[in-house]
Amino acid sequence: MINKILKRLIVLAAIISSTSAFAARIDTLMVKSNKMDKYIEVVVIVPDKAINKKECPTLYLLHGYSGNARTWINIKPELPQMADKDGVIVVCPDGENSWYWDSPINPKSQFETFVSKELVEYIDTHYSSIKDRNGRAITGLSMGGHGGLWLSIRHKDTFGAGGATSGGVDIRPFPNNWKMKIQIGEMETNKDVWNNHTVMTQLDKISNGDLAIIFDCGTKDFFFDVNKILHEELLKRGINHDFIARPGVHNGEYWNNSIDYQ
Numbered sequence: 001m002i003n004k005i006l007k008r009l010i011v012l013a014a015i016i017s018s019t020s021a022f023a024a025r026i027d028t029l030m031v032k033s034n035k036m037d038k039y040i041e042v043v044v045i046v047p048d049k050a051i052n053k054k055e056c057p058t059l060y061l062l063h064g065y066s067g068n069a070r071t072w073i074n075i076k077p078e079l080p081q082m083a084d085k086d087g088v089i090v091v092c093p094d095g096e097n098s099w100y101w102d103s104p105i106n107p108k109s110q111f112e113t114f115v116s117k118e119l120v121e122y123i124d125t126h127y128s129s130i131k132d133r134n135g136r137a138i139t140g141l142s143m144g145g146h147g148g149l150w151l152s153i154r155h156k157d158t159f160g161a162g163g164a165t166s167g168g169v170d171i172r173p174f175p176n177n178w179k180m181k182i183q184i185g186e187m188e189t190n191k192d193v194w195n196n197h198t199v200m201t202q203l204d205k206i207s208n209g210d211l212a213i214i215f216d217c218g219t220k221d222f223f224f225d226v227n228k229i230l231h232e233e234l235l236k237r238g239i240n241h242d243f244i245a246r247p248g249v250h251n252g253e254y255w256n257n258s259i260d261y262q
Contacts, residue, residue: 024080025051026073031093031122035102035110041069042119045083045090050128058089058129060115060159061259062100062140062147064166065178069094075141075252076259089129093119099171100147101197103183115147116155132160139163139214139262141255142223143178146171149199149215153206161212165258166250169215170200170226200230203237213241216258218248 025046030039050056063071072092073079083090098111115138124131136159139148145167152162171180172194175187187194195201213234217227224245231243244261248254 023048024084026080028069031119033110033114033118035113035118036108038108040114040119041094043069043073043092044123044127045073045080045092046127047083047087047089049087050089053128054087055128055130055135056087056089057135057137058091058123058127060091060093060119060136060138060148062095062115062138062144063092064140064142064144065097067095067141067144071141072259075255089123089127091119091123095144095147097143097179097182099143099168099178099180099183099197100150101183104193105185106183109183111147112151112154116151116158120158133158134160137161137163137212139165140167141165142250143168145169145215145223146199149213150202152211152213153199153202156206156211159211161214163213163262164199164215164227165255165262166217166221166223167199167215167227168223169198169230171198172200173226200226200233203233203239206239208237208239213239214244214262215241216244216246216261218250218254219245220248221250221254223250 027044029042031042032039047056061072069092079090093115095111098109100111100115102112103109123129138152138159145164146169148164149162149169152159184193184197217224234241
C-alpha cells in the first residue's frame with residue numbers, strides 16, 4: 001500500500017515538474033533608442049521554445065493612447081500561456097503617445113525608427129527569434145492599431161504581417177484629439193503633413209501579396225467608419241486582407257476578445 005502511494009506521489013511530482021518547466025518568461029527591459037537618446041521600457045514574453053534556443057516568430061504588440069508597455073498584459077493576462085502554446089515571442093514596447101510616427105517636430109518622439117529598426121535589432125540580437133520578415137508580425141489597439149498598419153506597410157521588408165484592432169487608421173477626421181498636433185502640428189496649417197501621416201494614404205506602398213493584413217473594429221466604435229473605408233479601399237485595389245466587424249465598442253473587453261482572432 002505504501003509503495004503504491006509513493007509511486008503515485010512520484011508520478012504527481014513528475015507531472016508538476018513537467019508542467020512548470022514549460023512556462024513563458026516575462027522580461028521587463030529598458031532598451032536604448034539612439035535616435036531619441038533615451039531608454040524605452042519594453043515587456044517581452046518569451047515562450048519556453050525560445051528559452052530553449054529554438055527560433056520563434058515574433059509578434060510586436062502596440063498599446064493605445066495613454067497606454068504603456070504593460071497595457072496588453074493587463075488587458076489579456078493569458079498572453080504568456082498563449083505565447084507558450086503557439087511558440088511566439090511577444091514584444092510590447094512603450095510607445096508613449098507617439099502614434100508610432102517619427103515626429104517631424106519632436107526629436108524625442110521617433111517611434112517609427114525605434115519600433116521598426118532599433119527594437120527589432122535588439123530583439124533579434126538578444127532572443128531566439130526568426131530573423132526574417134516572415135517571422136515578424138505587428139499589430140495593436142487604437143493608436144497602436146494605427147501603428148501596426150503604419151509600420152508594417154512602410155516597412156514591409158521588416159514585417160511580413162500587419163494588423164489593427166479598433167485602429168485609428170485615418171487620423172484626419174480627428175484633428176483635435178489625442179494630442180496628435182503635438183507630434184505633427186495643427187492640421188489647419190499642416191494639411192500635407194497630416195495627409196502624409198495616416199494609414200489611409202500609405203496604400204500605394206503595397207501591392208497584393210506584399211503583406212498579410214488583418215484588422216477589425218466594433219460596430220459601435222468611433223473608429224468603425226474609417227476602418228470600413230479602409231476595407232473598401234483595399235478591396236478596390238485588389239489587396240487581399242481580413243477585415244472583421246463585430247458588435248463592440250472601444251474598450252478592454254473588446255480587445256481581450258479581438259486579440260484571439262488577430
